[in-house]
Amino acid sequence: MVVLSVPAEVTVILLDIEGTTTPIAFVKDILFPYIKENVKEYLQTHWEEEECQQDVSLLRKQAEEDSHLDGAVPIPAASGNGADDLQQMIQAVVDNVRWQMSLDRKTTALKQLQGHMWRAAFAAGRMKAEFFEDVVPAVRKWREAGMKVYIYSSGSVEAQKLLFGHSTEGDILELVDGHFDTKIGHKVESESYRKIANSIGCSTNNILFLTDVTLEASAAEEADVHVAVVVRPGNAGLTDDEKTYYSLITSFSELYLPSST
Numbered sequence: 001m002v003v004l005s006v007p008a009e010v011t012v013i014l015l016d017i018e019g020t021t022t023p024i025a026f027v028k029d030i031l032f033p034y035i036k037e038n039v040k041e042y043l044q045t046h047w048e049e050e051e052c053q054q055d056v057s058l059l060r061k062q063a064e065e066d067s068h069l070d071g072a073v074p075i076p077a078a079s080g081n082g083a084d085d086l087q088q089m090i091q092a093v094v095d096n097v098r099w100q101m102s103l104d105r106k107t108t109a110l111k112q113l114q115g116h117m118w119r120a121a122f123a124a125g126r127m128k129a130e131f132f133e134d135v136v137p138a139v140r141k142w143r144e145a146g147m148k149v150y151i152y153s154s155g156s157v158e159a160q161k162l163l164f165g166h167s168t169e170g171d172i173l174e175l176v177d178g179h180f181d182t183k184i185g186h187k188v189e190s191e192s193y194r195k196i197a198n199s200i201g202c203s204t205n206n207i208l209f210l211t212d213v214t215l216e217a218s219a220a221e222e223a224d225v226h227v228a229v230v231v232r233p234g235n236a237g238l239t240d241d242e243k244t245y246y247s248l249i250t251s252f253s254e255l256y257l258p259s260s261t
């Protein structure tokens with residue numbers, strides 16, 4: 001087995017979710033279709049609720065920022081003109097959500113609504129989150145060795161907690177010391193990793209970030225974070241240069257902590 005030694009200065013392991021702890025297929029074949037199929041009904045049922053209105057406001061703001069993009073779907077402001085107007089607005093939100101999802105956009109607005117929609121499905125036991133089989137044993141071992149374990153995903157913190165709280169391995173939320181999402185910044189921007197270190201109270205070089213996306217690895221590395229690229233079944237392929245440049249792991253069990261036995 002290939003072994004990757006974790007530098008002695010590392011005290012925090014920061015984990016991506018999709019493609020790292022969790023198969024991309026679970027996200028693409030279960031989580032995302034649930035949104036596409038249920039978004040209209042969800043909006044119709046919850047429209048009057050404060051939380052839903054906040055989600056729509058954020059989506060409308062995002063739609064304004066996206067107005068220059070090809071195929072962007074605007075969300076009109078409410079005119080208060082009856083049921084037809086409401087149905088048109090709901091349809092605009094549905095079209096906007098589907099358009100963003102067709103591009104796999106990671107906007108905070110989209111991720112916030114998705115998190116709220118998954119809440120009911122997880123709570124009702126209609127979904128259980130999948131984790132690769134090496135994840136839970138490795139995370140337990142790292143924590144026993146004194147490491148802190150944090151999550152940084154484009155999925156909202158609320159969605160992250162749903163996944164860890166309702167997994168095929170049971171409730172594994174207690175294995176995580178904290179969560180970050182795009183509210184701290186986008187994963188392809190190095191400033192986000194400096195802010196994460198600051199929020200945890202450590203230096204960036206105390207962090208090892210595991211991700212499947214080399215653009216994220218590159219941004220983290222620019223901030224002096226240690227990185228390893230995770231190669232899982234179903235992940236996007238890497239170029240030869242990426243394979244040479246980055247430390248690669250195919251399982252969390254390949255990480256060797258000098259402090260552990």
Ligand SMILES: CSCCC(=O)C(=O)COP(=O)(O)O
Pocket residue numbers: 016017018019027031106111114152153154155156159160163187
């Ligand atoms: C944690 S919620 C489900 C996944 C998701 O919506 C997503 O965008 C995953 O992005 P990641 O940064 O974990 O690759």
Ligand SMILES: [Mg+2]
Pocket residue numbers: 016017018019020211212213
């Ligand atoms: Mg990922």
